[in-house]
Amino acid sequence: MFHALVAVKQVPDTTNIRIDPETGNLVREGVPAIFNPYDAHALAAAVEWKRKLGGKVTVVSMGPPSFIVTLREAIEMGADEAYLVSDRKFAGADTLATSYVLAETIRRLNEQDPVDMIFFGKQAIDGDTAQVGPGVATRLDLPILTYAVKIRDIDLEARKAIVERKTERWVEVVELPLPVMLTCDKEIAEIPFAPLPDLIRSLKYDPEVWTMAGPVEFDRGQVGVRGSPTIVYKMGTPELPEPGEKINTREVGVEAAVREALAKAESAGVLSAVLGGAK
Amino acid sequence: MSDNEQIRFDAVVVGAGMAGSAAAIVLGKAGLNVALIERGQKAGSKNYFGGALYTHALKEVLPDFMDRKPPFERPVTEAGFWFLSRDGGLMKATIEGGKLAETELPDAYITMRAAFDAWWAKQAQEAGAFLIPKTTVVDFIRDEQGQVIGVQTDRPQGDIYAPVVIICEGVNNLLTQKLGLARRDVEPAHAALAFKQVISLPMETINARFGLPDDAHGLAVSVLGDVSLGLPGMGFVYTNKKSISVGLGVMLDTLAEYRLRPYDVLQRYLQHPAIAPLVEGGQLLEYGAHLIPEGGWRDMPQLYAGGVMVAGDAAAMVNALHWEGTNMAMIAGKLAAETAIEAHKRGDFSAASLARYRDKLQDRFILQDLKQYRNFARFLETHPQFMDVYPNFLNSALADFFSAYGKPKKVLFREIFGELTHRRPLLKAVGDMISMGKAVMGW
16 A cells, blocks of 8 residues: 655745835735645645555645645545644744654654655745755655656555656656655646545545644754744845946937947946957 | 445535525525535635625525624615716716615625625535535436436536535526526627726725715715717726725627727726726726626526526526616525425425425515516617716706806706707607606516
């Protein structure tokens, strides 16, 4: 039996998000929350292979209670069980603290029922760090394959899988030992239209919520703001460069325009560079 | 749930709009296991109107609705008609205070459907209905006699069985047609395309521009006259809390015949000298449109068959002149639900058993009004002078009446009268009034 574990996140729909020009922060008000798209594709792959091999898909997420909607959506997409790790003390977590909480949670779930493959999206579309998956793999001392785009085979008997990984120049075909972690790009699987029984089950489903109180014993110093050494010094949008000055040849004539341009270049101290480039 | 297990409910309601959620509230309260199926991401995501909701219908379906904090914008404290003339004039015939203020509960609330429908469906859920979103009913399941015993959805393994189905699918009534209850699509000559802009403005600006003391006061007006290029159409203005809804409805065949783009008609309306200052400086929040089935009585499908009933826009339950539709939908949904509950008690879902639904509608204003207004749908089309000649005349006459030109009033009145007879021969004008009366009274 194949046991896949998928970590998912709820994110603001960044396709219609604005940045506050004053503070540089994302304006989250009124922006719909969605299932992080990469996670959704990763989940679809996990469900696809569960259906091929038999077994189950467990979904886990860390976040506020509003994430329950996302976990229900995971059930709709074919997950069997969902866990939300949620506590006010987890608030303000950076990728280090988040990977700690998720790693400890997954360690616990693995003790209950050993996991063959852990799926993450390659990154979340809000922070775009792509750090939490690798962070969890490191903490769990698991092999990891990032940018996975296709699972060719999973052999539970031989305890290995063959997975394609996209790099900037080519596709690598990698043989991996199980258990293993994949961080997935969208090509990993199409998201199917869920059957009605799965939708109905999801609408009635309440994910199990784990907190600081248990069952996992978290180290208070490693969660939330306390466990997050990242300091955001400043956020902002890059300023667009000022457009250059234009000299209209129709108004002043070509000769005068060239002369004026050269004079400006000389006074700016870039003339030799311009001439050098022309050589 | 195993794959071969059938999904069963006591009743299925198709569409979580005004009628559908009302039906589901009543069924749920009666303890029936009801599935409320909505094709949108959530209830309200496909719906759009002017508009204002009438409290009498809300109260009838859900007596404690006010305690459940419906997401209303403002109560309607001023209502009536505005007449725009071609030369930029605006004549207002609105009522505020008086009867409108007498009742403890305002008669109507200005509302945005996206927010309201989500809340309305939530009331159905709290009454015990099971809301299934993101799912479209595409066909029916029938027994050997052809009686409906469930629905097919667009999802894999998507069949849902129920002995009674209430169809509240809206104006595009494909399922009603599939059953043969409606013969064809709503005809373009019987459907209005209503389109509007929601324009954001500070609350204080809205209050100042419309003469409203605060956001507990709101204005809802029908705008006639120079609204839609002299073609049959009616405009509207509603004040929300921090925005205003301005739009108009034009018959679909008119738009087609004159090759008009709705957006252009709306732009022109918004530029009318009487409208432009109201929206000035506002930021466009939304632009949307929805079809309204205005065929009424003449387009009404057969309202029931074995195992099914039809309510709301799908059954052309709209009284265009009075902006009524949502109230009819809610009450029809409730009456269909009551019929379904009685059918459950009898264990008989045949057409003969569900015929009670039609009787109930007949006992109420719904079928009575729709029958009375059966000729009105085409009235404005055959009498375009009501959109053009009369509003212009009224504006001009009123301007004359309240101007001192320094001439004898006898002369002035003769001029005003002369203007009318110039615009429309007297006999024809009298004839227009009589046919208007007939269309409204249903003679």
